[in-house]
Amino acid sequence: MAELKTYAPPSGPPPSNTGEDYGKLLKYCVGTINRLQAPKVFDEHLRRLGKKRKALFGGNKEAKKLAEVFEKQVINSCLDGLPLYANDQAVINQLAQSRCLTRIKEVAAEFGIPDQEYVFYDLCQLCLFKIVFYIDNSGSMKKGNRLQQLHDFLKLFMKINVSPQPLRLKFMNHNNEIHAFLRQKFNIDCDRIETEEQLNTVMANIAINGATPLATNLYTTILEPEVQNRKLGQPLLVVTFTDGSPNGDKYTLGKVIRMAQKKLSENNLPKKAICYQFAQIGDDREAGEYLDSLDSDATIGDVIDCTSPIEIEMKQIRRKNPELSTEVNYVKKLLLGPIDIAYDSMDEINNRVY
Numbered sequence: 001m002a003e004l005k006t007y008a009p010p011s012g013p014p015p016s017n018t019g020e021d022y023g024k025l026l027k028y029c030v031g032t033i034n035r036l037q038a039p040k041v042f043d044e045h046l047r048r049l050g051k052k053r054k055a056l057f058g059g060n061k062e063a064k065k066l067a068e069v070f071e072k073q074v075i076n077s078c079l080d081g082l083p084l085y086a087n088d089q090a091v092i093n094q095l096a097q098s099r100c101l102t103r104i105k106e107v108a109a110e111f112g113i114p115d116q117e118y119v120f121y122d123l124c125q126l127c128l129f130k131i132v133f134y135i136d137n138s139g140s141m142k143k144g145n146r147l148q149q150l151h152d153f154l155k156l157f158m159k160i161n162v163s164p165q166p167l168r169l170k171f172m173n174h175n176n177e178i179h180a181f182l183r184q185k186f187n188i189d190c191d192r193i194e195t196e197e198q199l200n201t202v203m204a205n206i207a208i209n210g211a212t213p214l215a216t217n218l219y220t221t222i223l224e225p226e227v228q229n230r231k232l233g234q235p236l237l238v239v240t241f242t243d244g245s246p247n248g249d250k251y252t253l254g255k256v257i258r259m260a261q262k263k264l265s266e267n268n269l270p271k272k273a274i275c276y277q278f279a280q281i282g283d284d285r286e287a288g289e290y291l292d293s294l295d296s297d298a299t300i301g302d303v304i305d306c307t308s309p310i311e312i313e314m315k316q317i318r319r320k321n322p323e324l325s326t327e328v329n330y331v332k333k334l335l336l337g338p339i340d341i342a343y344d345s346m347d348e349i350n351n352r353v354y
Helices: 022-028 030-037 039-048 061-069 088-098 100-110 114-128 146-160 175-186 196-205 214-227 253-266 285-295 310-317 326-336
Strands: 130-135 169-171 236-242 274-280 304-307
Touching: 022 030, 022 088, 022 100, 022 114, 030 039, 030 088, 030 114, 039 061, 088 100, 088 114, 100 114, 100 146, 114 326, 130 146, 130 214, 146 196, 146 326, 169 175, 169 214, 175 196, 214 236, 214 253, 214 274, 236 326, 253 274, 274 285, 274 326, 285 304, 304 326
Parallel strands: 130 169, 130 236, 236 274, 274 304
Antiparallel strands: none
16 A cells, blocks of 8 residues: 655744745736735726726726736735735745745655746745635535545645645535544544545545535535634635535525625625635536536626536646646646636636636
8 A cells, every 4th residue: 555645734934044035936926916905906907908898987097007017016005905915025925934935846846847846836826825625525426436536636736735734624514513523533623634644534434415505505614704703814715626506505606705705895805805616526517507607707707716527627728737747737727716817717718707
């Protein structure tokens, strides 16, 4: 049996005099942060690129001016609420504290391309977000190899995760019971999975049954606790794996996303501070159409990316990083699609961005 690897993150502050230039990663991050914190400037940036219709009456003059530096520096005016990252140095400090350059070198070596570590640089954006995986564990997930696909992805995420945060899992059905059982029987915290062995134990012991109250439980399990009566320390990236459209739901996904945005605004935080990836497992056509409708929604689609099953998705994005395997490209698209405009637009048809 192959030795199970541990992907424990570094801890504590970054060592001094490392010689690492975290400033070189800034260009991968400023557009992402500006997109979330300065939506008016982002709109003007899209207009400059010809990807959004011109404003009928001139638009916002300050936002137009700032759009010229949209991809060059963190913008600190025309903001939607209090900034989560106030300036370039705040981003650089977060990256340095994460020690992601060291981790990027390790990942490049592990995948056999130590001289091409640059293909993983854009993953540094993950260090700026808190990432939570939301798992559909309804009965239909037992079909075919859906659970194995999910398991394989989570293992691959742990291998390429360049941020210091652990794997966090929340479950659509019986979340509290699953967390309590795994903690009591195996001493595993599902909010802090740091080894492949722990992940294997979790996947072997989760309950797979019930309906698909995807939206309602997304709100009660993840969104409400994150936004209710406290402020986000970082933007939040929620990655959802599901094989079907919701049923037995009190709310729609669009409804709960808007509810969370409203609460963020009430807390004077950017309403785009929570981004969403909905990754389809299996080939249910109705589910795919439902998820696509979220991605193209005029009011919330700019914080949502929907990823098709890997076989379909890779036909559209295989040219992004030819140095990497199909699976690694897929994982990068899935993680960065909701936050990086370059990835979100990779699989869009007829040049539609938002």
